[in-house]
Amino acid sequence: MKFSVFTASTPDWTPEEAVTALAGQGWDGVEWRVTDQADAPEPGFWAGNRASIPLTGLEGNIGHIAAITRRAGLEISGIGGYARCDNREDVERMLAATAALEAGQVRVTTPALGTAVWGDQEPSGTPYPVLFEAARRDFEWVADRAAHHGIKALVELHHRTITASASSARRLLEGLDPQHVGVIHDLGNLLIEGQEDYLPAFELLGEYLAHIHVKNAVWVRTEETDASGAAVFRNEWAPLKTGQASVLEYFKALAAFGYDGWVTVEDFSTELPLAERTAGNLEYLRSTAALAGLTAGAGAR
Template identity: 75%
Template sequence: MKFSVFTASTPEWTPQEAATELAAQGWDGVEWRVTDQADSPEPGFWAGNKATWPMTGLEDSLPEIARITAEAGLEYSGLGGYARCDNHDDVERVLAATAALGARQVRVNVLPLGNSTMGGGEPSGLSYPELFAATREHYEWVAARAAHHGVKALVELHHGTVTASASSARRLLEGLDPRHVGVIHDLGNLLIEGWESPLPALELLGPYLSHIHVKNARWVQATERDESGAAVWVNEWAPLAEGQGSVLAYFKALAQVGYDDWVTVEDFSTDVPLAGRTAGNLQYLRRVAVLAGLSVPAGADLSAGSIPKG
């Protein structure tokens, strides 16, 4: 098993700093965030993130991405793209960039739900059947273009989209070539929407299980109540060892289905400063992988001293 970090979760570091620090900590790879983002006076996960490569002018950035990654001795677990499947021009560009870098796979976003504001847009108001059918049509085109470039386009299980669950993603991709389309199974996102017991969900995905994202979340009761007087619960991100999802049980399920490939961490908790958070996460994940019967590099640090906690 190999471990990487998605740079959406390292907003305070420039790409050079991220690559240097992650390599020094012992990470195997990096998953670069690629998107145009809003400016922010302070670095944030979604705006002002210093470790993000802009979509505008991406092609001109490819030599620098390749240089920074290679000089740090890191591999690509893939690219963290934000191009939506209905934006064919941008999808074509990220597929071509993935091929040029040798990054193998890239996330291509599905359509959001009709009542969702994901991506900053206004809700479309369209029904789920309409959106699902449109996403399937676009993904048939995406699959063909991914095959042309010799790479794989990844559907992420994500709340607020037409593929919040493994079941919906399998239905979306059924019949498409799993060599060129696949699924990112994401423990943290599924705690918010789309939860299915990990083992049967992973078994259901079968050949479409292509990548793993790990983060954790928890539900907390809000101070206000709804109009009926009932409690209101909201979700928040949590350190890996402190959320409601069991990373150990998750890794045991991965072992049972024979998954022993990339696991990418995107820890959006802020309880621990960034450097300590990433270093501690790597130690924790390596130890959990061993407990689950998965492989880790020989000589990896499996000590318990730096698990990020709340």
């Protein structure tokens, strides 16, 4: 098992600062966020993130990304892309860039639910079966193109999308080549929607389990009530140690399944300064992996 950090969670650092800091702390790799984003007066996770690589001009940036990562002594655990499966032009660009970077795997996103507000977009109202069937056709094409490039395209388990659970992702990818499509199982996202018992979910995914994202969250009761007078809760990101999910139990399930790939951290809590947060996360993950019987430093799948 190897540990990396997704640069969506390191917004204060430039790419050069990110690899220098992470290598100095002892991380094994970095997962680059690639997207065009809005400007912001202050660095933020989703806008003004200084550690993100713009999609615009990506091809001209590949050599620089590879060079700074290599010089820092880090591996690339994958590419955190935002190209949706039906945007074939951008998906093809992301697949080609991932191959050029020798990163091995890249996230390709699935559609938001028809009932979901997504970014600045209002709910589409499209029924789930229509979204799902279209995405399945798209992923048949994605799998073929990923095979062409010799890499793997990953579906992330993400709340408010058509693949919030392991069951839905397995259904989407069923019958496609697991050498070229796979699933990112995400501990924190599943607290919000899609939670299934860890080990059975890993067993369900089988060869499609390709990558792990770790973050944590909590549900907080607000002062509001709904129209019926019932309590209203909202979810918030939390540090790995204080969120509702047990990282130890998660790692025990990964050990029981025999997972030996990358674990990428994307900690969106803000209680601690960034450098303290990333260093503390690595120390905690290593000690927790040891308690769970996982072998740190094993070769990634």
